[in-house]
Amino acid sequence: MIDNVICVCMRRDLQTFAVAAIYIAENIEAGHYRVVVPEVDLALFSEAVSSPFQVISEEIYSDLRDCLKARMGPHCDKFGWYFQQFI
Numbered sequence: 001m002i003d004n005v006i007c008v009c010m011r012r013d014l015q016t017f018a019v020a021a022i023y024i025a026e027n028i029e030a031g032h033y034r035v036v037v038p039e040v041d042l043a044l045f046s047e048a049v050s051s052p053f054q055v056i057s058e059e060i061y062s063d064l065r066d067c068l069k070a071r072m073g074p075h076c077d078k079f080g081w082y083f084q085q086f087i
Contacts, residue, residue, distance in 0.1 A: 001029045008058075008084040011041045018048055025052050036061075036087055061087055 005028055009017045017035065025033060033053045037045045045055045058065070064086055072079055 001031065003031045005030045005033045006087070007033075007035045007053075008087050009035055009037050009041075009045065011038075011044060014041075014044065014048055017045075021049055021053050058083075058087065 005024060007017065007021075007024070021033075021035070034056050035045060035049060035053050036056050036058050039057045039059050042055060042057050049055055061083075065083055068083055068086065069079065072082065076082070
């Protein structure tokens, strides 16, 4: 068994994640299941995603986000992807 399963999603991923979450929980034995989403999508995911997944705002990683933005500069078109990889 692994300790944590962490998924990173946003609004456009909700339908896919709702289905995937069922199979993730059935096929991966873990102590904790978390899905990290933008703050604006927190309520949406909280309503749509059921146990065992805990829905968490990506704001808990705000220090990481700010550090990445500072290092990558304002014109990086792949910032969101890099941010997700670090999470």
